[in-house]
Structures are given as structure tokens and as C-alpha cells.
Amino acid sequence: MKKFELEFRNEFKKKQDTFQVGHTTIMMTPPLDDDYWVFRIVLHKEQALVAFPKFGTMGIGFTEEEDWNTNLPYSCEADKIAKHIWKNRKYPEITKKILIEAIEVLRKASTYYKTHEEPETIERGDFNQFTQSFEALREKVGKKYS
Numbered sequence: 001m002k003k004f005e006l007e008f009r010n011e012f013k014k015k016q017d018t019f020q021v022g023h024t025t026i027m028m029t030p031p032l033d034d035d036y037w038v039f040r041i042v043l044h045k046e047q048a049l050v051a052f053p054k055f056g057t058m059g060i061g062f063t064e065e066e067d068w069n070t071n072l073p074y075s076c077e078a079d080k081i082a083k084h085i086w087k088n089r090k091y092p093e094i095t096k097k098i099l100i101e102a103i104e105v106l107r108k109a110s111t112y113y114k115t116h117e118e119p120e121t122i123e124r125g126d127f128n129q130f131t132q133s134f135e136a137l138r139e140k141v142g143k144k145y146s
Contacts, residue, residue: 002098004105007040014053019130027055031136034063039109041102044091049099051106051113058110060103062088074110078103 015030030036037050038058048063051074060081061071065088072081078100089099125133 002101004041004102006105006109007042008109009038009040012038012053016125016129016133017053017055019125019127019133021127021130026130028130028133029054029069030133031139032069037063038113039106041105043098043102044093047090047094049102049106051110058114060106060110061085062090064088064090066090074107074114078107 015032015036017027017030019026019028032052034048034050037048037052039051040048040063041050042048046064049060050063051058051060053059054071054073058074059071060074061069062085067087070085070088072084074081076084081103082096082099086096086099
């Protein structure tokens with residue numbers, strides 16, 4: 001088994017992903033970047049695997065993505081997560097075995113975090129915050145795919 005260095009960001013600031021608009025609750029992916037993580041394992045050069053808060057759970061995916069927003073919840077099986085994010089691995093040195101082992105480490109860390117560290121309440125933004133977040137997300141996606 002390869003030895004991994006698990007990084008933990010204690011000062012992590014979650015971006016708003018839940019909004020209350022009238023009587024409706026809206027959840028949407030916030031504008032993410034490769035610095036949005038609670039846990040990180042660098043696998044090869046700048047390519048890292050991260051775990052980050054998303055919709056009341058923790059998502060696991062790569063920091064450098066060709067196919068944007070490719071991640072799955074930490075509660076999924078490691079091989080299912082690996083298969084889903086595989087296209088973004090970037091380097092052949094990141095083997096399936098290494099990836100699955102790293103995912104297992106992040107799954108265990110995320111389980112602990114969800115149980116002992118993460119705040120239990122979901123903060124809901126208002127309509128103005130929703131509009132700002134939506135515009136930021138639209139701008140990011142537009143740059144990526146234009």
C-alpha cells in the first residue's frame with residue numbers, strides 16, 4: 001500500500017450552496033476551485049484528490065478536472081467513485097489501485113468529519129445571495145466551455 005499524506009484544512013470556509021427563496025429551498029453547486037477542500041491527498045505533481053462539503057454531504061473528486069464537477073458523495077463505494085472520476089486523473093502514474101486506496105482514506109476522514117467536526121445546521125442564503133452565486137457559477141462554467 002502506498003503511503004499518503006492526508007492534509008486537513010481546519011479553517012475551511014464552506015461556500016453557500018443552500019438558498020431559501022420564498023417557500024422553496026434551492027441547492028446548487030457553488031463556484032468551486034482547486035482550493036475548495038477539507039481533506040486533500042496529492043497523488044502526482046499538482047493532481048490531488050479532495051473531499052469537500054457539498055449538499056449536506058462530502059464530495060470526493062480531483063482538483064484538476066477536464067470534465068468539470070465530476071465527484072461523488074463519500075458514502076459511495078470507493079470503486080464506484082474511482083470509476084466516475086477516472087477520466088480526470090490526468091497522469092498515468094495515478095493507477096486504479098492508488099486511486100482506490102486514496103479514496104478509502106478520504107472516505108474514512110470524511111466519515112469522522114461528518115460525525116465529529118461539521119456543523120449540524122445548514123445555513124440558507126437569501127434570494128440575493130442565490131442570484132450572486134448563480135451568476136458566479138454561470139460565469140465559471142461559461143469560461144470553461146466557451
